[in-house]
Amino acid sequence: MSSPWLCCFRGLVWLRRYLLKRLFYLVPVMLGVSVVTFGLINLAPGDPAEVILRTGGVEPTREAVETLRAELGLDDPLYVRYGRWLRDVVRLDLGDSFRTGYPVTEEILSRLPATLELTCAALVFMVLLALPAGILAALYRHAFLDHLSRFTALFGASVPSFWLGLMLIYFFAVKLRLLPVMGRGGLGHLVLPAVTLGFGMAAVYARILRAGMLDALGQDYIRVARAKGLHEKWVVGRHALKNALLPAVTLLGMSFGHLLGGAAIVETVFAWPGVGKFAVDSIFARDYPVIQGYALFMAGVFVLVNLLVDVSYTFLDPRIRLERGRQD
Amino acid sequence: MNPPEGLEVIVPTSAACGKAGRRAAEGERGPLTAALGRLVRDKPALLGLGITLTVVAVAVFAPYLAPNDPVKVDLAHRLAPSGAQYPLGTDHLGRCLLSRLIWGTRVSLLTAALALGAIILVSIPVGVLAGYRGGRIDNLIMRAVDVLLAFPGLVLALVIAGRLGPGLLNVMLALAAVWWVEYARVVRGMVLAVKEKEFVLTARAYGVPGRRIVGRHILPHVLSPVIVLATLDMGKLILAISGLSFLGLGAQPPMPEWGAMLNEGRSYLPTAPQLMIYPGAAIMTVVLAFNLLGDGLRDALDPRGAARL
Numbered sequence: 009m010s011s012p013w014l015c016c017f018r019g020l021v022w023l024r025r026y027l028l029k030r031l032f033y034l035v036p037v038m039l040g041v042s043v044v045t046f047g048l049i050n051l052a053p054g055d056p057a058e059v060i061l062r063t064g065g066v067e068p069t070r071e072a073v074e075t076l077r078a079e080l081g082l083d084d085p086l087y088v089r090y091g092r093w094l095r096d097v098v099r100l101d102l103g104d105s106f107r108t109g110y111p112v113t114e115e116i117l118s119r120l121p122a123t124l125e126l127t128c129a130a131l132v133f134m135v136l137l138a139l140p141a142g143i144l145a146a147l148y149r150h151a152f153l154d155h156l157s158r159f160t161a162l163f164g165a166s167v168p169s170f171w172l173g174l175m176l177i178y179f180f181a182v183k184l185r186l187l188p189v190m191g192r193g194g195l196g197h198l199v200l201p202a203v204t205l206g207f208g209m210a211a212v213y214a215r216i217l218r219a220g221m222l223d224a225l226g227q228d229y230i231r232v233a234r235a236k237g238l239h240e241k242w243v244v245g246r247h248a249l250k251n252a253l254l255p256a257v258t259l260l261g262m263s264f265g266h267l268l269g270g271a272a273i274v275e276t277v278f279a280w281p282g283v284g285k286f287a288v289d290s291i292f293a294r295d296y297p298v299i300q301g302y303a304l305f306m307a308g309v310f311v312l313v314n315l316l317v318d319v320s321y322t323f324l325d326p327r328i329r330l331e332r333g334r335q336d
Numbered sequence: 337m338n339p340p341e342g343l344e345v346i347v348p349t350s351a352a353c354g355k356a357g358r359r360a361a362e363g364e365r366g367p368l369t370a371a372l373g374r375l376v377r378d379k380p381a382l383l384g385l386g387i388t389l390t391v392v393a394v395a396v397f398a399p400y401l402a403p404n405d406p407v408k409v410d411l412a413h414r415l416a417p418s419g420a421q422y423p424l425g426t427d428h429l430g431r432c433l434l435s436r437l438i439w440g441t442r443v444s445l446l447t448a449a450l451a452l453g454a455i456i457l458v459s460i461p462v463g464v465l466a467g468y469r470g471g472r473i474d475n476l477i478m479r480a481v482d483v484l485l486a487f488p489g490l491v492l493a494l495v496i497a498g499r500l501g502p503g504l505l506n507v508m509l510a511l512a513a514v515w516w517v518e519y520a521r522v523v524r525g526m527v528l529a530v531k532e533k534e535f536v537l538t539a540r541a542y543g544v545p546g547r548r549i550v551g552r553h554i555l556p557h558v559l560s561p562v563i564v565l566a567t568l569d570m571g572k573l574i575l576a577i578s579g580l581s582f583l584g585l586g587a588q589p590p591m592p593e594w595g596a597m598l599n600e601g602r603s604y605l606p607t608a609p610q611l612m613i614y615p616g617a618a619i620m621t622v623v624l625a626f627n628l629l630g631d632g633l634r635d636a637l638d639p640r641g642a643a644r645l
Contacts (some may be wrong), residue, residue, distance in 0.1 A: 040482070287498075291497075
């Protein structure tokens with residue numbers, strides 16, 4: 009019996025097993041991430057107790073520092089402190105911000121939507137620019153469009169995002185007064201930061217897509233499709249593009265990490281109220297719990313996005329699914 | 337095990353094996369000559385090389401080229417337009433913009449080169465150790481690499497630099513701490529491939545000590561590709577250093593560093609855009625030059641890949 013329903017059911021069972029396996033492998037990685045994050049704050053020079061007391065703007069006395077150290081348990085052995093911290097982290101308790109006094113988890117979660125909004129908008133911009141640019145550059149190889157796409161890719165890889173952002177603000181907000189300068193609001197506020205964040209990546213993806221398209225267009229199945237008399241649009245869109253997308257999708261997870269890192273700079277340029285800007289402000293205030301929480305959250309989001317990308321391309325490419333199924 | 341008396345056994349060196357084989361494949365010319373020939377014919381790469389050499393010359397001769405002291409404050413000439421005394425004008429403290437840009441070349445190139453040096457110094461021993469020794473050590477190192485790769489690179493660099501405190505040295509350390517991981521993986525991969533080659537197996541069979549095998553036969557194969565890889569990354573490193581300096585974590589005032597100059601001049605964007613335009617254009621030009629040169633080098637060394645991009 010091999011009805012479509014059975015195939016679908018088998019696929020779901022395989023997916024469930026595959027996801028569970030991958031999540032299981034993530035446990036040691038995330039434990040390692042927690043050790044690195046904890047070590048970064050606790051092994052580097054500088055006394056957190058002194059920093060907390062200094063945030064009040066007063067020079068702390070030695071007694072006050074010692075009392076606070078005892079209160080915070082900073083005199084306990086390192087492994088005891090790590091164990092205690094990890095127990096709290098598992099309960100999503102990352103401590104309170106030295107600066108605002110509110111729980112770090114709340115502070116980060118309240119700003120995470122703004123960062124994700126910006127990162128996703130940058131991704132959308134990236135796809136909108138890279139997809140047509142990559143396809144046209146491959147179809148009109150060595151023509152003007154191809155050269156333009158190569159030049160844009162080089163420019164995109166070389167321009168500092170913070171400078172591009174400032175220049176966009178200067179031309180579109182200060183000179184032409186077309187778009188709002190800073191902050192988060194409607195769609196208008198999103199345009200400049202998203203373009204700034206996504207531009208460099210879009211240029212790179214356009215080249216990757218072009219290479220993938222050229223590769224795909226030279227394959228036998230394209231020749232067969234054309235020989236069958238299929239319309240060129242169908243050949244390019246249905247057959248070539250689907251295969252050309254694979255290498256780009258594989259890199260998407262890594263790019264998301266670049267976008268998350270780049271978001272800290274772009275958010276600072278545009279005063280975008282996201283996690284990145286909050287983290288940068290916290291770094292200058294030496295707000296250690298927030299810095300720790302930021303590193304942990306970003307690693308978590310990055311790892312999950314990579315997992316999603318990994319799962320998604322097993323769906324895009326049945327060969328990978330079959331191979332993994334066999335390995336399982 | 338010693339060879340029987342009277343029989344001279346020649347242990348082929350890695351260099352001899354590699355050269356002969358590749359020369360045969362390349363035809364008359366050696367692979368390096370062929371690659372150089374391809375590089376010379378690549379106009380964008382030559383342009384990149386030309387700009388890079390010019391920038392290096394500017395960095396070396398900065399004290400002679402700069403018309404003024406880059407940190408001297410002249411409040412009487414704040415935000416002055418370009419003129420005879422200040423060719424590109426002055427910044428918000430009346431400092432000569434052109435002199436600061438010229439000295440900034442030195443800061444940017446030097447910090448990126450030092451960070452790269454640190455990355456190579458850490459990644460090669462770690463990658464060689466993991467690849468050559470294998471087993472538990474390899475497993476341990478690779479798991480540590482997996483953990484570090486679980487962080488978005490710039491986020492980790494930001495956090496390390498932030499924890500160490502503002503300063504150019506701390507930014508270099510932070511970037512090296514994040515960047516070495518990728519290199520160690522590449523080195524490990526290369527060592528794994530080289531270690532199974534016949535010349536290494538023969539040397540092992542003759543009881544050559546491990547350290548000598550690594551030093552004489554494996555390192556020469558690993559070193560040059562890693563240095564080429566590093567050259568390709570100069571542009572990315574300059575971008576990352578200037579980005580962290582722009583946030584205020586790297587070079588501190590009054591040091592003339594391009595990212596820090598952009599940070600200082602930000603508030604004057606509507607009234608004095610030249611404070612933004614010049615340092616940003618300088619960063620972009622240098623990074624573009626390194627990228628052009630890097631692309632050319634990569635294409636020259638791997639002509640099959642070049643045809644696709």
